Amino acid sequence: MNTQIIAATWDALSPRQTDFVEAFYQRFFERFPAYRALFPHKLDAKHLEKMVQTMALMANLSDDRSVIAPHMHKVGAAHKAYDLKMRDLANFKAVFLETLGEHLGDRWIPDAEQAWGDAFDQVLIPLMRESGVGR
Numbered sequence: 001m002n003t004q005i006i007a008a009t010w011d012a013l014s015p016r017q018t019d020f021v022e023a024f025y026q027r028f029f030e031r032f033p034a035y036r037a038l039f040p041h042k043l044d045a046k047h048l049e050k051m052v053q054t055m056a057l058m059a060n061l062s063d064d065r066s067v068i069a070p071h072m073h074k075v076g077a078a079h080k081a082y083d084l085k086m087r088d089l090a091n092f093k094a095v096f097l098e099t100l101g102e103h104l105g106d107r108w109i110p111d112a113e114q115a116w117g118d119a120f121d122q123v124l125i126p127l128m129r130e131s132g133v134g135r
Helices: 003-013 017-031 033-038 045-061 065-082 086-107 110-130
Strands: none
Touching: 003 017, 003 045, 003 086, 003 110, 017 033, 017 045, 017 086, 045 065, 045 110, 065 110, 086 110
C-alpha cells in the first residue's frame, strides 16, 4: 500500500475535503437510496467532519494499524447495529473511489486508485470487520 500517494491525494483536496465528502454522500444516496434511511435526515457539519477526520487518519496513518485500529473499531462498533454486509462496504468503497477520482482530476492516476483501493482492502474494511461489521 502506497501511503505516500494516499496522503498526497488527500492533502490535494484540502481545503475542499468537506465538499468532497458532501459530493460522495450525495452520489452514494443517489446510487443506493436504501442507505439514506441509515443517516440523519440532514447531514450536518459534525457528521461530515467525522468522515473528513476518518479519511485524514486513513490518509496519514493507514500504514500503522496500531494507531488507526482503535478509531476504526469505534467506527465499526457504531455501525454494527445496521447489520451491514460485505457488499455494503464494497458499495461504499466503489462510490468513494469514483467520487475521489473525479475530485482529484488529473491527480487520479492508476497508482492513486490502487493505493486507495489497497487502503480500503487492507486497512479500513478489515478493521471494520474486526468490529463485527460486514459479515
